[in-house]
Amino acid sequence: xxxxxxxxxxxxxxxxxxxxxxxxxxxxxxxxxxxxxxxxxxxxxxxxxxxxxxxxxxxxxxxxxxxxxxxxxxxxxxxxxxxxxxxxxxxxxxxxxxxxxxxxxxxxxxxxxxxxxxxxxxxxxxxxxxxxxxxxxxxxxxxxxxxxxxxxxxxxxxxxxxxxxxxxxxxxxxxxxxxxxxxxxxxxxxxxxxxxxxxxxxxxxxxxxxxxxxxxxxxxxxxxxxxxxxxxxxxxxxxxxxxxxxxxxxxxxxxxxxxxxxxxxxxxxxxxxxxxxxxxxxxxxxxxxxxxxxxxxxxxxxxxxx
Numbered sequence: 001x002x003x004x005x006x007x008x009x010x011x012x013x014x015x016x017x018x019x020x021x022x023x024x025x026x027x028x029x030x031x032x033x034x035x036x037x038x039x040x041x042x043x044x045x046x047x048x049x050x051x052x053x054x055x056x057x058x059x060x061x062x063x064x065x066x067x068x069x070x071x072x073x074x075x076x077x078x079x080x081x082x083x084x085x086x087x088x089x090x091x092x093x094x095x096x097x098x099x100x101x102x103x104x105x106x107x108x109x110x111x112x113x114x115x116x117x118x119x120x121x122x123x124x125x126x127x128x129x130x131x132x133x134x135x136x137x138x139x140x141x142x143x144x145x146x147x148x149x150x151x152x153x154x155x156x157x158x159x160x161x162x163x164x165x166x167x168x169x170x171x172x173x174x175x176x177x178x179x180x181x182x183x184x185x186x187x188x189x190x191x192x193x194x195x196x197x198x199x200x201x202x203x204x205x206x207x208x209x210x211x212x213x214x215x216x217x218x219x220x221x222x223x224x225x226x227x228x229x230x231x232x233x234x235x236x237x238x239x240x241x242x243x244x245x246x247x248x249x250x251x252x253x254x255x256x257x258x259x260x261x262x263x264x265x266x267x268x269x270x271x272x273x274x275x276x277x278x279x280x281x282x283x284x285x286x287x288x289x290x291x292x293x294x295x296x297x298x299x300x301x302x303x304x305x306x
């Protein structure tokens with residue numbers, strides 16, 4: 001029973017990793033990787049490199065197993081997200097020293113995901129649109145691929161194509177989230193400039209919606225945020241939480257706080273984030289970590305506005 005502090009020396013002596021000392025199974029290791037990516041906003045590059053190599057080796061050994069590839073995609077996106085956050089911070093530091101630094105501003109725009117001009121094809125969504133069209137031709141019943149394809153088409157103002165995809169989507173059988181059918185029809189109307197039709201579609205879609213269907217009301221809240229009525233969007237988001245049972249998801253309060261801040265209700269946004277932290281503690285037993293630190297930092301930022 002060696003002391004835990006001896007593990008690095010033991011692994012070096014035997015020429016194996018610390019994981020190999022514990023004979024960690026592949027399935028347990030993949031589960032641990034997923035939990036690490038779920039819970040840690042920043043992971044050391046060496047750790048990511050090591051786990052990526054394990055996943056690539058797992059994929060080579062088991063060519064029909066899709067899970068290593070999924071985790072590799074998650075890992076690299078996690079790495080990219082962290083790099084984008086660092087890039088944005090470096091750009092802000094540059095702009096704090098030279099506000100007219102156009103190059104730094106451009107890097108901040110890139111890091112924070114703001115799309116470039118439509119005419120810059122490198123910044124359009126053509127590649128993912130082409131991929132998803134081909135994917136749906138081969139897999140016509142993959143419901144969520146329709147969502148992402150319509151999203152990308154709307155972002156590039158390709159409204160008539162989005163409507164064609166919606167018509168295919170609306171004919172699917174056994175849609176898991178039926179409310180997304182009128183929701184997307186309203187989105188297409190709104191984005192293409194037919195605001196009156198969009199509002200009617202969205203209001204009609206919740207006319208008979210049960211109060212307990214917090215997913216549906218959450219979608220409705222997001223739709224109303226698009227109209228700029230952030231106070232109503234916040235109220236709709238927060239009401240979703242009233243019908244949840246433990247362990248509750250925290251999105252109604254995070255979404256609600258965002259809309260409250262946009263509506264100018266800073267005390268309300270602070271209260272919503274404080275409720276969120278309490279739910280994380282009570283329902284999920286989370287009291288520390290990068291997520292908690294981020295929410296606490298948001299509360300401090302909002303308090304500074306009072």
